[in-house]
Amino acid sequence: MSAWGEVLVGLAILVGLIGIVVPILPGVILIFAAILVWAILTGGTTAWAVFAICTTLLVISGVIKYTWPGAKLREAGVANRSLFLGAVLGIIGFFVVPIVGLFLGFVLGVYLSEFQRLRVQQPAWESTKHALKGVGLSMLIELLGALIATAVWASGAVVV
Template structure:
């Protein structure tokens, strides 16, 4: 696969990561489709292993979805900016501190956005906890699954 094709696959994955944060957009399916596109073009054992792993992670995420709260951000009065800030911080955190940085980035970005919006530390934490109860944990689980897949893809492309 050429460099330009890899950049396009990476851009599609980035769109899928953003799609996880937007209700109604199938972000997980977009990330999986990008991995499938790459694996079908780069027919190596590593590419197929990444595709199989991505499929397993997304199936596990779908199996765990009923145990997580549904997204009810509008009813809880959550601003879209807070969720998007948390998502961007999760993506940055995942690449700064692989794997666990995504979770820390999401929670930290959510708290930071809420603290700026509300003006105090206590109100920021209370609001961040309310957002996580209102569906932020399900968004975090989907985003984390997709970040694991993107991280595996990047690792396979760089070291494969």
């Protein structure tokens, strides 16, 4: 693969990393696809080994992203229904108020659901804060896995 090709793959990975932090783009999918294209165009055992390692890292971080924060939220007593309503209002909010509406809708959805369930403002707000911490932890796990996969790819690109 040419140096320009690797720069384009690197830029696609960078856009994917940004997509993890700003959930507008499918970050992990972009990173996976960019490294797959690199492996196909580069060819050889090393390129495919790098791709396999990166894929494994992305899958493991994806599994941890959904299991660990979810367990913490269950321990904190946040209802799945509240998270679902938060996600629905977050999606609606994204289209009503671009970008920040996703965050605002999620917070509002979780809070309203928890307030309806608990009937008391303070515990509902505490549950909402736990949900936000869970989302933040989930994002950090995904970002860490993607950054390690990026480092593996960069190392492989230098070697190949």
